[in-house]
């Protein structure tokens with residue numbers, strides 16, 4: 001008994017059977033049922049997502065003997081001959097193998113003739129971007145004035161290579177990569193129909209390995225069935241495909257999240273025993289980081305299997321979105337530079353160590369935290385770092401018995417004032433503090449803070465705190481000592497400048513600037529001891 005490969009046996013014969021291209025099916029179905037037909041269709045998308053399959057179903061829909069329909073009957077001779085690949089009015093050309101201008105010319109010479117039997121003569125040109133420029137010109141001439149009985153169905157993996165003149169004359173449909181869970185579901189249906197025993201993890205593994213291509217998934221499934229002698233087990237599939245690449249990526253990210261360089265290098269050494277392609281490993285790392293970034297940004301978006309979801313969620317609790325972006329960038333650049341490394345393993349190790357070294361310091365770092373170029377800037381206004389009077393340690397009283405500025409600062413701190421009374425007090429220096437009187441001088445630049453209410457509330461607070469009757473007078477003038485407000489601003493400036501300096505001198509930040517072109521957003525610098 002001859003074995004028919006699954007991709008052929010299970011090729012969808014109508015739109016309902018297509019997997020994962022609902023947007024294309026809906027548009028075509030509507031167009032067909034309303035007979036709004038275009039003369040040229042272009043199907044784009046990566047290999048194995050169903051471009052020529054859609055085109056063949058469309059050819060049937062146009063030529064089914066029951067009439068133009070979104071649901072070709074599958075039983076009339078037109079439908080059956082198209083399914084069997086022997087319909088005279090469906091001309092299939094693989095441009096990848098027929099690129100000479102004579103071939104296209106020969107093909108297009110017959111365009112003017114009416115179809116032999118069918119409603120439409122359908123030209124299905126696969127990998128149309130491979131046509132020579134001469135062939136394109138021949139095709140374009142026909143597209144400019146298409147005979148009414150002709151339909152062009154073009155397919156390509158690389159629409160960028162098509163001349164705009166051709167693109168503009170086609171109705172374009174972009175077929176998507178098929179999600180792994182849709183592929184998995186389809187494989188499960190096929191396995192049940194074929195009465196083949198299969199373990200779900202094995203099926204999921206194949207679905208993911210196919211990377212969005214149903215054809216690749218079916219051909220892997222064929223291999224797995226042959227490999228397992230009619231059964232599909234997780235163990236066989238692992239043997240067939242090698243270790244799960246995701247597992248490597250997760251192990252590495254776990255070590256990174258732990259901040260454990262030793263574990264990281266041990267993991268790399270373990271990988272070196274079974275993996276030879278470190279570039280592919282970095283690809284897997286990038287792919288996992290991308291899914292992790294999505295998980296962190298839009299948790300409900302990731303629709304992979306439950307296991308994957310769980311692992312991503314666990315990692316997401318230990319890594320920040322900034323970590324993930326940084327690792328991705330380092331992995332991507334490391335992938336590019338891998339051929340320049342003395343040897344692949346050492347290049348790979350350096351990428352991992354760079355990730356480990358560059359991870360931004362988390363909260364709790366000694367003096368300052370940096371925001372790299374990618375982090376959103378938290379812009380805040382900084383008081384101008386104007387030179388301010390330094391406080392002298394504290395015995396500058398101009399009036400006998402008057403305490404120095406330090407005493408006023410300390411007293412103010414214990415008053416627990418808020419709002420205007422606080423602002424008022426903070427911009428004053430203390431001139432007199434004796435049994436009955438307290439006299440303050442308000443910095444004239446802040447004279448607007450002085451009001452009866454504010455003065456009375458400050459007086460009340462002082463009475464309560466000092467537990468004595470006293471009279472508070474405030475004069476406005478040029479202050480001589482540093483006021484509490486000036487002191488706060490000076491200390492804040494000093495802390496800010498210190499934080500900026502410590503960031504500028506930080507070796508990790510410098511390496512990020514040199515290696516990745518990062519820029520420090522000075523406005524986002526926040527002293528942590530503030």
Ligand SMILES: [Zn+2]
Nearest residue numbers: 064073076079
């Ligand atoms: Zn039919």
